[in-house]
Amino acid sequence: MPKILSIDGVSLAFGGLEVLSDISFDVNEGEIFAIIGPNGAGKTSTLNIINGFYRPKKGKVFFQGTDITHLQADKRAALGLGRTFQNIALYHGMSVLDNIKLGAHSHLKTGLISGLWYWGAAHKEEMALRKEIEKDIIDFLEIESIRNQSVSTLAYGLQKRVELARALAMRPKVLLMDEPVAGMNAEETEDMARFILDIKEERNITIVLIEHDMKMIMDISDRVLVLNFGYKLTQGSPREVQKHPDVIKAYLGQKKG
Amino acid sequence: MRIGHFKETYVSDQAVFATATSRFWLGILFALLLLFPFVAGDYLLFMANLAGITIIGAVGLNILTGFAGQISLGHAAFIGVGGYTAAILATRFNLPFLICLPLSGLMAAFFGIIVGGPSLRLKGLYLCIATLAAQLILEFVFVHWESVTGGIRGINLSPPEICGYVLDNDFKYYFLTLAMVILCVTAARNLFRTRVGRAFIAIRDRDISAELMGINLLRYKLYAFAVSSFMAGLSGCLWVNFLKTVTPEHFPLMESVRYLAMIIVGGMGSILGSIFGAIFMTIVPEAISTVLGLLVNTFPTAMSFLFPLQQVIFGLLIVIFLVFEPHGLAEIWRRIKNYFHLWPFEH
Amino acid sequence: MDIFLQLIASGLLVGGIYALIALGFVLIYKATNIINFATGEFMMIGAYIFYSLTVYLKLSPYAGFPLVIVCAALLGTLVERLILRHMLGQPNISIIMVTIGLSSILLGIAEIIWGSDFRSLPPLFPRKPIIIGEVVLRSNLFYGFLMAIAVVVIFMLLFKYAKIGVAMRATANDQMAAFSMGINVKTMFTISWAFGTIAASLGGIIIGNIGGVQPTLGHIGLKIFPIVILGGLDSVGGAVLGGFIVGIVENLAGGYLDPYFHGGVKDLAPFVVLILILLIKPYGLFGTKEIERL
Incomplete structure (x- = not known):
């Protein structure tokens, strides 16, 4: 399977605090790649490096074979890096529909002048976008009934779903998901896992996932990377990782005696 | 009574005035606005022109501060740039009004972009202070660059002429103002149906995640400054052509604060709110002076309190709305509308 | 050369007084993170209260100062309790605008009560100018400077050693931690x-004693922004340094450039310097860039 994303010897530090030390891994096209590790292991920082929100002190990031280490975050989104956030980052001043439309930003053309004028090109583009979102995203994620609501009035689980919808509107090649089921109940978690699998299988979108829910990780991911205090602990299939002595140690602490 | 309405196509769902009822009321409003100058007296016509010109400025500030979240203490100075550009082009270069108007907007937009330039790196307080500095520096230029701006005496203009038609009284000017208000309000409303407007709101709500969603922060912040100050410039041009004079005292820091008060009272992040706020803040000083005028017989010095009383009331309005009704008059209006929408089954 | 020295010397003196005003801003910003646009109006109200006490009520300045301190404390408390307390958790932009609204209210009230004419405070200091070498210093400026610096030093000592100062510093550092240590954050x-x-x-009062009292006295408060951006928003030492820089810059600009522009450069210069500095260092000379998180 071809590599779609490569992290090559990446280190990151804030002031004197080393957050990531020489991390390397590859993500294959079409797989679900999970990153796990205790709190403070550097999982979210890794996603932020891929997104371009943080710049690494050392190392490189490749996307589809091109070096994107110095590319601005917004340009990376246009290339096909979608993202959902650990602490939901929806725009509370907009409706669900507008939040989703925002995800499609890089794929639209309307500029300042055509936007002020609206009739003609901008109108056509908006209508086409609306149709696409209704068909490919709103139906798929079953959020028809809330599309015109303000996001701030939604329940937590639904907000997470809207965030996923927005990320899908970005038409990503790789979707970076930061704890998609954190704080969800069993039913919501199951729904979300189903959506993630469908996204992978039906749309052939590669998924990089951070999660603490071990059952879900073991169920859906193809490969797992384990981080601890900014270091790469191990990497392998869910089963291999689960049995790895270092992983057990990192999660349960040193066994005495 | 209207319980609800159902939309059959996405086009109608996306329309601004989605229902026949709202289109009907809009038509009535438009007819009334056209009829207004034929029945209104001189004073009301004067006020209507003033309010209209202010609405354009307020819509501009609301786009920048209310929608895109970039606070500006320099809005009056941008209006001033538009006003001076219009006056200088008309008197020095004898350019016709219809050319001065867009050029005033463009000149103000140019200054807006210069001031907005550092906005990528300056956030919150720092940007606020940078715009404050811009206000003070531009004020200084208005007063001290006498060879161009005429110093404190300013510049006088003759009434504007459009295709041989001279707008030499408030009645004729009203139609120009009305057309410009409709144009600017519609353009602003349009903008927020597209990706540009959505990007503004995203930058206001969470600028960091907006960048990861593919929004070029610098470009869109500059867009916001450009549109906002373009409208400020238009407003300034209309204002000096209406008063037929421009002097530095029209654009002090206090005027920037008055514009901020407008969008707060009207509703930040609402086009309708900008209209409400501008009208409200145009009426308030008049109302105060009317009340003081009535008191002159009993207290002969009442009129000397006009200016300070205005300041107290502007300040109070800002504070009261921010504490008790942060979404402003637009929100109050929405509640009233909803009440009648389902009337008489509101419970 | 003596003009230069003269300008620098009086710039330093004015700067010391600015430092005291900036302190009024920094004290609030440090503990509450609120940008107070009404600091200048607090100044102006303080000067007017002092004027009323000493001129209308004919009290001696020695009685005037403590009474002004009491009134100011009361005003500050009222503003916090009645307005700012309701704004906890609101966006920064709203809080900034509330203080702008407040400044407008105070300015209007002052003009209604005291009118817009200049008022002179009763003489507080000996009139004889101070002469050091060839430099002549106005006595009001010189003694005002000494007084301002004395007040700044008292505040600094208060923070360093008094219990309440330590509690305030703790609150400024970390509100949650201070709260868990039993400090009443809201009281702070x-x-x-x-x-x-x-x-x-x-x-x-010091400024009013130099140039008279007028409602627009508060406009001097706008200079706080160049001062704190130059000196760093949250440090008292920075405010003092920024005060000196702004005092000297505006005096030099006023002395050398004002003749060419018919005045006005003096008040503008700090803002021009401010813009230049923000273009090069967006967080001010000593400000720290915050690490943003997602």
Whole structure:
């Protein structure tokens, strides 16, 4: 399977605090790649490096074979890096529909002048976008009934779903998901896992996932990377990782005696 | 009574005035606005022109501060740039009004972009202070660059002429103002149906995640400054052509604060709110002076309190709305509308 | 050369007084993170209260100062309790605008009560100018400077050693931690508003003593922004340094450039310097860039 994303010897530090030390891994096209590790292991920082929100002190990031280490975050989104956030980052001043439309930003053309004028090109583009979102995203994620609501009035689980919808509107090649089921109940978690699998299988979108829910990780991911205090602990299939002595140690602490 | 309405196509769902009822009321409003100058007296016509010109400025500030979240203490100075550009082009270069108007907007937009330039790196307080500095520096230029701006005496203009038609009284000017208000309000409303407007709101709500969603922060912040100050410039041009004079005292820091008060009272992040706020803040000083005028017989010095009383009331309005009704008059209006929408089954 | 020395010397003296006013801003900002646009108006109100006490009520300045301190503390407390307390958790932009609204209210009230004419405070200091070498210093400026610096030093000592100062510093550092150590964070907010208003009022009296009192006295408060951006928003030492820089810059600009522009450069210069500095260092000379998280 071809590599779609490569992290090559990446280190990151804030002031004197080393957050990531020489991390390397590859993500294959079409797989679900999970990153796990205790709190403070550097999982979210890794996603932020891929997104371009943080710049690494050392190392490189490749996307589809091109070096994107110095590319601005917004340009990376246009290339096909979608993202959902650990602490939901929806725009509370907009409706669900507008939040989703925002995800499609890089794929639209309307500029300042055509936007002020609206009739003609901008109108056509908006209508086409609306149709696409209704068909490919709103139906798929079953959020028809809330599309015109303000996001701030939604329940937590639904907000997470809207965030996923927005990320899908970005038409990503790789979707970076930061704890998609954190704080969800069993039913919501199951729904979300189903959506993630469908996204992978039906749309052939590669998924990089951070999660603490071990059952879900073991169920859906193809490969797992384990981080601890900014270091790469191990990497392998869910089963291999689960049995790895270092992983057990990192999660349960040193066994005495 | 209207319980609800159902939309059959996405086009109608996306329309601004989605229902026949709202289109009907809009038509009535438009007819009334056209009829207004034929029945209104001189004073009301004067006020209507003033309010209209202010609405354009307020819509501009609301786009920048209310929608895109970039606070500006320099809005009056941008209006001033538009006003001076219009006056200088008309008197020095004898350019016709219809050319001065867009050029005033463009000149103000140019200054807006210069001031907005550092906005990528300056956030919150720092940007606020940078715009404050811009206000003070531009004020200084208005007063001290006498060879161009005429110093404190300013510049006088003759009434504007459009295709041989001279707008030499408030009645004729009203139609120009009305057309410009409709144009600017519609353009602003349009903008927020597209990706540009959505990007503004995203930058206001969470600028960091907006960048990861593919929004070029610098470009869109500059867009916001450009549109906002373009409208400020238009407003300034209309204002000096209406008063037929421009002097530095029209654009002090206090005027920037008055514009901020407008969008707060009207509703930040609402086009309708900008209209409400501008009208409200145009009426308030008049109302105060009317009340003081009535008191002159009993207290002969009442009129000397006009200016300070205005300041107290502007300040109070800002504070009261921010504490008790942060979404402003637009929100109050929405509640009233909803009440009648389902009337008489509101419970 | 003596003009230069003269300008630098009086710039330093003015700068010391600015430092006191900036302190009125920093005290509030440090503890509550609120940008107070009404600091200048607090100054102006303080000066007017002092004027009323000493001129209308004919009290001696020695009675005037403590009474102004009491009134200022009261004003600060009221503002915090009645307005700012309701704004906890609101967006920064709203809080900034509330203080702008407040400044407009105070300015209007002052003009209604005291009118817009110049008022002179009763003489507080000996009139004889101070002469050092070839440099002549106006006595009001010189003694005002000494007084301002004395107040700044008292505040600094208060923070360093008094229990309440330590609690305020703890609140400024980490509100949650301070709260868990049994510090009443809300009371600390009120106290910082009271202290900030006191510092500003005393600054207002000193400034009023130099140039007379008028409602627009508060416009000097706008200079706080160049001062704190230059010196760093949250350090008292920085405010003092920024005060000196702004004092010297505006005096030099006023002395050398004003003749060419028919005045006005003096007040503008700090803002031009401010813009230049922001273009090069967006977080000010000593400000720290915050690490943003997602």
